[in-house]
Amino acid sequence: MNGLSRNSLPPGSSADTNAASAAHRARAALVGALFLTSTITFAIGSAQINAYFDDASKGRGALAVGVLLEAYTALAVVGIALAVLPLLRRESRQMAQGYVALRSGAPIVPIVLGGNHELFLGRRIIVRILPPMDPRELARPGTGDVALAPGSQEERAAAHRLVEAFHAQTAAEVARAHRDAEPPPGHRKRGLRLTKMFR
Numbered sequence: 001m002n003g004l005s006r007n008s009l010p011p012g013s014s015a016d017t018n019a020a021s022a023a024h025r026a027r028a029a030l031v032g033a034l035f036l037t038s039t040i041t042f043a044i045g046s047a048q049i050n051a052y053f054d055d056a057s058k059g060r061g062a063l064a065v066g067v068l069l070e071a072y073t074a075l076a077v078v079g080i081a082l083a084v085l086p087l088l089r090r091e092s093r094q095m096a097q098g099y100v101a102l103r104s105g106a107p108i109v110p111i112v113l114g115g116n117h118e119l120f121l122g123r124r125i126i127v128r129i130l131p132p133m134d135p136r137e138l139a140r141p142g143t144g145d146v147a148l149a150p151g152s153q154e155e156r157a158a159a160h161r162l163v164e165a166f167h168a169q170t171a172a173e174v175a176r177a178h179r180d181a182e183p184p185p186g187h188r189k190r191g192l193r194l195t196k197m198f199r
Contacts, residue, residue, distance in 0.1 A: 031083045038076035045069030078104050098159035098166075102139060102148070107132035110170050114177025119194040126181045130173060138165040 048066030052058050081103035084096075101108055110133065114126035139158040148155040183189070 027083055027086070031080055034076045034080045034083065038073045041069040041076070042073040045073060094163050095159055098163040101135040102155065102159050102162055105135060108135055108166065112170065112173050112177045114174070115181025117178065118192070120189040121191040124181050124183070126177045128173065128177055130170065133166065133169070135162055138162045
């Protein structure tokens with residue numbers, strides 16, 4: 001008897017591998033569907049909007065349809081970034097976050113923590129919120145207001161620049177927060193096992 005039932009397979013077993021593969025395929029199918037539909041809706045939506053402004057007799061119905069299709073396109077682009085986030089995290093968690101920031105275009109609000117690298121009883125933790133950052137500005141040069149093709153080399157390079165610029169602009173604040181959180185010399189650090197518990 002090996003003590004294992006069919007419902008309690010060890011990690012890394014074929015069942016785990018099959019489940020991971022199925023999840024990977026489902027996510028890939030979702031990304032593909034979002035990419036195809038967003039491409040189609042963008043083309044149709046743009047045509048409807050242009051047709052309305054070229055010929056007002058088309059009526060506002062064409063404009064409304066075009067705007068709705070363009071709205072779906074924008075949501076689908078963000079959806080693609082969120083769908084591939086778990087896949088990108090396997091390679092680089094920071095790059096994955098860079099892609100999401102670049103795709104969404106929403107301002108990045110840095111939250112700096114100081115003192116969280118070593119936890120013990122009575123530990124002082126500093127939390128500082130920095131001014132919002134524009135992901136497009138962080139991704140310059142080479143990005144500007146130009147739309148980047150999803151999955152292109154240009155988008156990958158822009159995500160790299162974004163991550164590097166973000167770290168460069170926040171590094172000093174992170175170091176200062178850690179310095180300010182340090183206890184005075186000679187302070188006894190009790191309960192250091194908390195560091196391992198929360199990592």
